[in-house]
Amino acid sequence: MTIAEIGGEFELLRRLTRRDLADPALKVGVGDDCALLAYTKDLDLLVTTDMMVEDDHFSLHWQTPFQIGMKLMEANVSDVVCKGGKPKFAFLSICLKKDTSYDFIEGFYRGVYASAEKHGVLLVGGDTTHGSQLVFNIALLGEVEPALFRPRSGARPGDLIGVTGTLGGSAAGLELLRNNRHGHTLDHLEPKSRLAEEGRAVCRRARATIDVSDGLASEVTHLARESGTGAVVYYENIPCSAATIETARLLGRNPKDFALYGGEDFQIVFAIPEDAVSDLRREFDDFSIVGEMTASDGGIRLERNGKFEPFGKGFDHFA
DSSP: OOHHHHTSHHHHHHHHOOSOOOOTTEEEOTTSSSEEEEOSSSOEEEEEEEEEEBTTTBOTTTOOHHHHHHHHHHHHHHHHHTTTOEEEEEEEEEEEOTTOOHHHHHHHHHHHHHHHHHHTOEEEEEEEEEOSSOEEEEEEEEEEOTTTOOOGGGOOTTOEEEEESOOSHHHHHHHHHHTTOOSOOHHHHSOOOOOHHHHHHHHHHOSEEEEOSSOHHHHHHHHHHHHTOEEEEEGGGOOOOHHHHHHHHHHTOOHHHHHHHTOOOOOEEEEEOGGGHHHHHHHOOOEEEEEEEEOGGGOEEEEETTEEEEOOOOOOTTO
8 A cells, every 4th residue: 555545645644653752851742843842941942854855845957056955944944933933953964966066065055054044043963975866854943932832733713814925936936847937936946934033923923833835725724633623714815926826827727726735835824813913913914814713513624706615635745
């Protein structure tokens, strides 16, 4: 039986990972954007890791080494930022092909360092090996005040669903590249995490957060399942940039499908009490309300033109 046949990436993790680990230092383990560990009296430690594999997460046909390195760091930073944390220390492991040039890897490191400097991250260790494909991995540590951490499991029925920025740009850009079309591709080639200050503003008011790695449909589903709620997303409220809308027009696609089922936008999806929305807007207003958490018996649904329909699936490595 293949991984796809058992239900894909998330079913694989559900079957193989343990959530019953007992250790006084472990506050949150498997199943969130970061693990949360007791650290000091005033701070907890956030730990995350993200891997990028050649011809899956990046392509040498259209990405520069600098862009690959930058994207790797931004993906990891996004996990920490969406939890209200400040990224601090990174460990970089790389698998290089034997014919990899020094110029390539030097450009890759410049991208890593450019993103790290922007977010205040120090690269403090890692590992290097060789293989038949390029593989890059960062393990990132961050700090967060215990009261600020927002788990995926914190949403409650009646909370509104918000999302920062716009969605779908990365997936739309990738489709342009795959079809050898010119247009707005930077959202895919150089996706940007939100800044720590923005993530902290969201977490001061939200009850649950997750970053957009696999598309809005997937992220809302995670929040609802971890919180034991249902959810409804209002199709017309899904925010897409003008560039994404134009890209979809060129490709004969629907821009909101890129937002729902694409991913790698590195925005923050969050569940927030309705009475906290205006307070958040006074400090940070680059977000849209796209839905509502409901009772669990309502299911997880998309509302379009007054009718409800189930979500499709977001990105899955083994689909």
